[in-house]
Amino acid sequence: MELYLLILVLFAIGSAQAASNSADGALCGKAVPKSATYLKPKASRDKRIQDLLSRMCWDEKVAQLGGVGGLLSQNSSLNVQDYREKAQLHNGTISPGSYLNYAEEAVPVLSDLIVASKKEHRLGIPYVHIADAVNGPTLRGTTLFPSTLSMGMSWNLPLYTKVAEVLRDELVACGINWVLSPEVDVARDPRNGRIGEMYGEDPWLNSEYAAAYISTMQEEDSDGFMKVATTIKHYLYGTSIGGVNQASMLGGVNHIYNILALPYINVFKKVTPATTNLNDAGIKSLAAGVQLELAIGFPTAFESLAGNQTVAGVVQNVNEAVTRILELKFKLGLFDKSLEADAKALKESIVLLKNDGVLPLDSVKKVAVLGPLADVINTGTYAAWTNKENGNNTLLDAIKAEYGEENVNHIQGVRIVDTDGADIDTAVAAAEEAGLAIVALGSVAVGWEDSLVGYRTDGEGNTHASLKLPGLQEQLLEAITATGVPTILVLTGGQAFELHDSAQDAQAILHVFHSGEETGRALVNITTGRVNPSGKLTLTFPARSEINPVYYNREQSDWQGAGAIQFPYLEKNYIYPFGYGLSYTTFEFSGASLDKSSYGTKDKVTLTVKVSNTGKVDGQEVVQVYFRQKVAPLSLPVKRLIGFSKVLVSAGSSKTVKISIPVQDLGYWLDGKYKVDKGTYQLFVGDSSADSSLSSALTAVVA
Amino acid sequence: MELYLLILVLFAIGSAQAASNSADGALCGKAVPKSATYLKPKASRDKRIQDLLSRMCWDEKVAQLGGVGGLLSQNSSLNVQDYREKAQLHNGTISPGSYLNYAEEAVPVLSDLIVASKKEHRLGIPYVHIADAVNGPTLRGTTLFPSTLSMGMSWNLPLYTKVAEVLRDELVACGINWVLSPEVDVARDPRNGRIGEMYGEDPWLNSEYAAAYISTMQEEDSDGFMKVATTIKHYLYGTSIGGVNQASMLGGVNHIYNILALPYINVFKKVTPATTNLNDAGIKSLAAGVQLELAIGFPTAFESLAGNQTVAGVVQNVNEAVTRILELKFKLGLFDKSLEADAKALKESIVLLKNDGVLPLDSVKKVAVLGPLADVINTGTYAAWTNKENGNNTLLDAIKAEYGEENVNHIQGVRIVDTDGADIDTAVAAAEEAGLAIVALGSVAVGWEDSLVGYRTDGEGNTHASLKLPGLQEQLLEAITATGVPTILVLTGGQAFELHDSAQDAQAILHVFHSGEETGRALVNITTGRVNPSGKLTLTFPARSEINPVYYNREQSDWQGAGAIQFPYLEKNYIYPFGYGLSYTTFEFSGASLDKSSYGTKDKVTLTVKVSNTGKVDGQEVVQVYFRQKVAPLSLPVKRLIGFSKVLVSAGSSKTVKISIPVQDLGYWLDGKYKVDKGTYQLFVGDSSADSSLSSALTAVVA
Structure with a gap:
């Protein structure tokens, strides 16, 4: 569990209809007929949300923005009175307590509670079951994977996707709907104690991993429901000074967009459907700040709004926020699915x-x-x-x-x-x-x-x-x-x-x-x-x-x-250096070339290189491509990772590796706008980021 | 001499009339009558500038934006041919070369050159003689003071003002018109090699020193001319990462305004006449970026504009920039005064x-x-x-x-x-x-x-x-x-x-x-x-x-x-800790109190404290006042220096010290706007910034 207020951003949730301006819904407190639209699985999601919102009273709305945490002590026992107290104004999310409970004991307790809670709720609104999952579900008896940094070191996205699948299926089996991962923070300061939770220091690489994680987690099940919702964190403005965990943050606009925000931006591009583009929820929050604050601990900022619908300007905001949390709950199928819950090796990261x-x-x-x-x-x-x-x-x-x-x-x-x-x-x-x-x-x-x-x-x-x-x-x-x-x-x-x-x-x-x-x-x-x-x-x-x-x-x-x-x-x-790691065999790179010398802005640059295993045992090599823009109107990094491929080459043989890079990915953010300049780009291929490990420059002209 | 392009900001120059839009002036190349307005000392400065601008051709304007540097080698000899070459397109500023020339030898050479140059110039435009002056004029035989950091350690503004007076008079005697000081960068990273050139880590303290420096330097002489123009540097965005001299900078808007920009802002408030307020040149540059780039080295960015008055958008900018440099030259009296030049202990900084x-x-x-x-x-x-x-x-x-x-x-x-x-x-x-x-x-x-x-x-x-x-x-x-x-x-x-x-x-x-x-x-x-x-x-x-x-x-x-x-x-x-330093005697603080408990936003808070010398020798103590706003809408420092007074107290006696703090100084910048909140402020007084050295909180309510 996070020790401080977690700032979460929901994205890729689609575009729920704009929330109304009233505090109590028009049908607040009224009995709910069985024919209510929101109870109909086949009605459109937007209509269901609108209907439900119209039936909610102010305090019921506020309660959706709060969460109940720290529920179970180490023996999976539930302090019911404590739960009841907290639950009064916190019906949004629920999260387990001790990490040391065994899944077989804790899951039934949590599951019963969640089922009962939905039944008891006046409107039948379910909780979202939310949990950390860095090494796996935070319940004993589930698989313990190495943490994020270790998995990053594998440079193996298919393998990482498999890990995420196992992790996701275990989460589903435990009844967990929403994970507080991935952490895309860029590991810029080695003094930071939480680097183990991050993928590494490269924004682009982090976004590749995070995109794989999110796609896997948020896969739809056979009923069209999202399997597990994700959270990219710890939100954007994330290089704390001196590596001190909660220290203040520095970062100018260009720095934010080019370094700290890049993983977020790339993730939005990769996992958001084409119709919800950069102007959508993700970028909106990027520009406007955090849109939804969910507290696991007590007391919460939102709690204080209960009974106080007259505070200027908050009604619309609460309605919007409730709309979002309800939308997620529908998307996860929590209204429609039964909530009863049923209750493996990694060496490439070394x-x-x-x-x-x-x-x-x-x-x-x-x-x-x-x-x-x-x-x-x-x-x-x-x-x-x-x-x-x-x-x-x-x-x-x-x-x-x-x-x-x-x-x-x-x-x-x-x-x-x-x-x-x-x-x-x-x-x-x-x-x-x-x-x-x-x-x-x-x-x-x-x-x-x-x-x-x-x-x-x-x-x-x-x-x-x-x-x-x-x-x-x-x-x-x-x-x-x-x-x-x-x-x-x-x-x-x-x-x-x-x-x-x-x-x-x-x-x-x-x-x-x-x-x-x-x-x-x-x-x-x-x-x-x-x-x-x-x-x-x-x-x-x-x-x-x-x-x-x-x-x-x-x-x-x-x-x-x-x-x-x-x-x-x-x-x-x-x-x-970044990208470095030895093998029991040796590899040689040769014949590095580009498919063309001149490209349009919508083209892909394809880099080809031959990788020969010159040693006596089979081995995997990570072919890495870095680039540099020769002239730019602002200071850009001396090199940036833009592609990699992990290949198995048998002893004494060789493989030809092709890596394609969209010209659109060669750009940068200047004063909040993304630009891809025409001009000369240099590409380098090798087995680490060190100059001495890289090929001489391959020149691509974007015309 | 700076090793890279110096980014300077001129301020407090007043409000010269808006520059025209034409490249060549209307009278470009025409002979100059003795009756020309700009040659008349009694005409208004604005009229003189306008007149002169109208007589200048494009290249003559561009030349005002360039400087000639590195002039003299170590034996005060001048490479005339080299000078001639550089001077063609660089008539704005002139600066000496080697720091190891003796004033008595170098000053006449420079002075002759400056006099001759004004005579030779088609329009009689003089150079501004520009120089570094951290320890003193960069000419041997002048007084060598300890550098800025040492002087900061004295916590003695009257003493520092005296140092600045000596320094200024020596600069004037050497014919130097413009110094590349004060350096108000906030010493936030101890790894930075240039901390010796800064006053210290506190933005407010730095601004106090810088204001004293600038006021002293820019004092008017008996003819109403500014004695020595100053430069606050290295401009604003100034905490380079890792303490590496030219490394990239980090800093969000609120951080910039509250920490990095504070000395600049305070300086503008203190040394700018009331009519030129925060909306004036200084703040304009703060908001809009650098307005004038002066290069000492070669080649320069502006040089390339010569012969090229057709580049879109630059004419107006050059006209504005030339207006500023000319305004300074008039203000310094370079047009009107004879340019022939004529040719002391600090222990409190230890x-x-x-x-x-x-x-x-x-x-x-x-x-x-x-x-x-x-x-x-x-x-x-x-x-x-x-x-x-x-x-x-x-x-x-x-x-x-x-x-x-x-x-x-x-x-x-x-x-x-x-x-x-x-x-x-x-x-x-x-x-x-x-x-x-x-x-x-x-x-x-x-x-x-x-x-x-x-x-x-x-x-x-x-x-x-x-x-x-x-x-x-x-x-x-x-x-x-x-x-x-x-x-x-x-x-x-x-x-x-x-x-x-x-x-x-x-x-x-x-x-x-x-x-x-x-x-x-x-x-x-x-x-x-x-x-x-x-x-x-x-x-x-x-x-x-x-x-x-x-x-x-x-x-x-x-x-x-x-x-x-x-x-x-x-x-x-x-x-x-910051503010710490021992004496051969001991001091006790007692009876700390505020004059009132509640203040209006335009009031001053007056803090009174009794300082007793409880030892056997006379000594000076620095009484320091820090404050904290109890509740604020953004994270603010745990304490901020807001007043100090250095007092001499005889052995066995005591003195009552009063320090007045304008309520307006208790504010902060939020999203580019300065705010002073109503509410509770805590003030502390003591002999260092350490909690253990400070009085218990004195409470001031701003109502």
């Missing part, structure tokens, strides 16, 4: 950052599994999970299962954040004895009810101003790498870390970001070589915590040049 | 950050002066100075003069930024032998031609992403404090430093920011106790480099709360 050749591991006789994160499922903030359940499938569990418990020596060495209770010497001895060390370090981000919540340095509410490993973890790593024993560093946390010095003394570095329930096994599948890693960073890793900005899609002057006079002196601002 | 009682020093027999900054005049970027000249009056010189050369052992110990050539052991031995160590450390910011320019980590073009001391300076300090020898840390650099660990092991810490020529002696006057320090920080010092934002006038949610989950764990974000 990024191999460094490999001196130690991976994949050959014959392993003994292994020392070290570090405070080896036996932890580090889920991110919004997971129905607790590490009380560990022993399930942590990295340690998976390694024991692989090599036999008797060959695995687990020493934590240091605590997660505390600097007392360290026993680095024993960890060093274990590494030396085993001859192989897997060191699991990172930054804990777990749910509010998790047993490890007190050790959090990542996730909502946290700012990791320093990107160094918490506590004495770096000292542990330094001591282990100093032994000379081959060391594999496994990182976890929804963030970049400072990875110089002892981190670079490790022979291999894997970053899993946030864990799902299969992450431990996925890691072992990678370290053994059964799976060839193919994740790519959607974040730039800064060379030092203090260096900011580091994101690749900077403007020219945002980084100081080579021979930089930025202090401390650094050759490069970053240590790993 | 801030005592820590004192365990070691200061003032008692009887000193021997002293070890350590560190790479002890024998350096660290001026900031824009000074007519070079450390080739040292031996003049560095800290080392002043200490030798005080205690006798034979009693002073100077060991640099470490180099400024390089990590080789260190000799910490010798420095430690010197400290132990002397029994007293003065360690001068910091970050070098000197002019482009200074012999130390290669060691710069502060100043224009530099980003100090890390606020740690450069090179091995921290190691030196650690070694010295570890000896147990009493240690005085003297810091220099236009920036905050990370001051924990070994810095806090020093018995006393003084920060001089940027040095003037008297800073060495001023420091010794303080360490000996002849002067009681009274500087106060205009910057908040962060606890760690990574913690950002730290400025005191944050919004509520910009800092994470006590028991903060910000990582690394810190009790406080800052180590020294």
Whole structure:
């Protein structure tokens, strides 16, 4: 559950007829005949809404704008009196309480409540069942996926769509109608603790993922009802200063449109039907501000309107807002469907950052599994999970299962954040004895009810101003790498870390970001070589915590040049670039070309490149296309991702990859208007955003 | 000289009549009779401008918008051919070249050139002589003051006004008409290398200083001519991300008006005559963008307009721009005055950050002066100075003069930024032998031609992403404090430093920011106790480099709360707060009260407080008033400085201080409109911005 008022925007809801100007409906308080239009499934949605609105009294309208949250305590028990009190003026949405309830216990309770509530309501208006779903439904017993950032690292939209399908079907099975996802915030400040909930730092890439998510969630069922409604958040003006969770926001108009708003705009373009175009609900809210504020906590701003229909100017607004929430409820089929509710592996999101050749591991006789994160499922903030359940499938569990418990020596060495209770010497001895060390370090981000919540340095509410490993973890790593024993560093946390010095003394570095329930096994599948890693960073890793900005899609002057006079002196601002990630094989790109040299503004530019697997194992590569407009009337980023394709190439063979880019996508926003200039565009193709990884410029002229 | 195109805004120039629409003036190219209106000193300025404009051809107009810069090389020699070439299309402004020319040599050369140029000009249009003047005129032999930040730390407007008078009179003596100061940028990011050129982090305080500066500079002489024109810079949209000098800017409308624009707005209110109000030139440019771009470097944007008067829409703009530059020239008296040109201590800007009682020093027999900054005049970027000249009056010189050369052992110990050539052991031995160590450390910011320019980590073009001391300076300090020898840390650099660990092991810490020529002696006057320090920080010092934002006038949610989950764990974000600075005496505040409890919107709130000097020496205290509006329709800073007064109080006595605050100053900007709400305001008085230093709230109701 969000800790503050969530600002949500509903979109793609169509165009309900304009709301009336009266506070009470004309039939307010009157008995409802069975023949009432709004009760007829075959009547048009607009007519049903209008009819229902005309039967509603002022307080009934206001109640639709409020929500009931925090319903169930950890044993799935319902405080009925508390519910009754809250429900009086909050009939819009309902949301579960504790994330740690088992679906099989909580769902029937919630379902009964929702069914009963609809029956009891004077007009039979149902609740919308609303929930967070970053890693999955926030109910135990459902699938735990890695959180958004990890999924972003896969660079695999079809795979992500499959994940979203599973997630959606589980949500439907739990009776959840509306999710508070996707989070399209652009991860511009590495100090922000909520990066794990975002896809990464690129606005275009984020919009691709979000569009896939929304299309999947909002798919219609066989009766034409929307399966699960979505929320793009945390709305637009979203780079809080210093990475502080709720800090104030900066951003000029052009900056907003070109960076912060781009994912929203792209999402609207992609998932909104052609008839509801950029002038529709989405863009309207973009221009005019938030249109609907839904509160999960108490008290709410809207609540105060009850009994007070005389406040100037609010009646029309409330009518409009009620129209929207009712429209959604009809669209979801909540009026028409029965509300009784009935009550799986991801490895492409792991990024191999460094490999001196130690991976994949050959014959392993003994292994020392070290570090405070080896036996932890580090889920991110919004997971129905607790590490009380560990022993399930942590990295340690998976390694024991692989090599036999008797060959695995687990020493934590240091605590997660505390600097007392360290026993680095024993960890060093274990590494030396085993001859192989897997060191699991990172930054804990777990749910509010998790047993490890007190050790959090990542996730909502946290700012990791320093990107160094918490506590004495770096000292542990330094001591282990100093032994000379081959060391594999496994990182976890929804963030970049400072990875110089002892981190670079490790022979291999894997970053899993946030864990799902299969992450431990996925890691072992990678370290053994059964799976060839193919994740790519959607974040730039800064060379030092203090260096900011580091994101690749900077403007020219945002980084100081080579021979930089930025202090401390650094050759490069970053240590790993956006788009970067290693494989167990090697790829070569050749013959990059465009289909034409000159294009009309409605054309597509098609880029062709040959990708050869020059190594000894099959592998997936992410072909990435970036572009730059040569001359523009405002400062634009030095490069912008505009296409990618993940391809499987067998060892020793090659594939020709074609990526098509609509010329219309090469534009930018200037003073609130979208422009695509005629002129010269440079396109680059490669396996990361670093200049050294990219082809020389392919020139496309738009004439 | 600025390294990029300077964007300047002229204001307070009055309201010249609207420019005509024609490219060539009606009398373009015609001979000029002696009776021409513009040549008559007694004609009205508007008529003179109109007449002159009517006689100008297009290229002559364009030439007024350009400037000739970089004129003199280091030996005051002029490359005449180069000048001739540039001057063809650049007759607006002229500026000197090297900062290292002596005034007595350079001024005659420049003066002759300016005189000759006016004579040679077909219409007799003079140049405006334009120059940077951060520390003083950029000519050697003039007074070197500490740079802007240092002067800000004095919290003494009358003293600052005196400095500005000296500076102005020296500028006039050098024939300089227009200075590229004051810099009112709000120092919001400690990583910015140019903070030394700013007054500090508070918009209101900056505007007070800037207003004093401008009023002083622009004073009329006995003939009614403006003495020196000023420039407020770097114009408005001025918090570049990451503290990178030319990085892109962020800022929403309300943020701009309330934080970044506030100094400009206040300055306009204070220095613009009543008839030219907020709707005048200043605010017009605020709303409409820059109105006049003057380039010192080549080529320029305006230059390309020569011979091209047909470009749509530019004629009117050029006419307007030319009108403005001509108006300034008339106002300065350049048309009417002879252009032949004729050819002093600041201790209140030094801030005592820590004192365990070691200061003032008692009887000193021997002293070890350590560190790479002890024998350096660290001026900031824009000074007519070079450390080739040292031996003049560095800290080392002043200490030798005080205690006798034979009693002073100077060991640099470490180099400024390089990590080789260190000799910490010798420095430690010197400290132990002397029994007293003065360690001068910091970050070098000197002019482009200074012999130390290669060691710069502060100043224009530099980003100090890390606020740690450069090179091995921290190691030196650690070694010295570890000896147990009493240690005085003297810091220099236009920036905050990370001051924990070994810095806090020093018995006393003084920060001089940027040095003037008297800073060495001023420091010794303080360490000996002849002067009681009274500087106060205009910057908040962060606890760690990574913690950002730290400025005191944050919004509520910009800092994470006590028991903060910000990582690394810190009790406080800052180590020294805005407004902080120690004295050799102690002060107590008592009896704080307001004159009334309820005010009209046109009233002044008068706060009275008794300040008692409870120590044994006389001293100056800065009484500071902050306020907070209890309820507002947008997020406003938790506190805002709104008044201060520096008072001298004799040992054992007390003074009653009254500070009056116009209710009109308690407002804020919302969506471009200035508002003062009726309601409750809380005022606080104290000796720094820290809550613990402030009185309990005094309540003023605006009714």
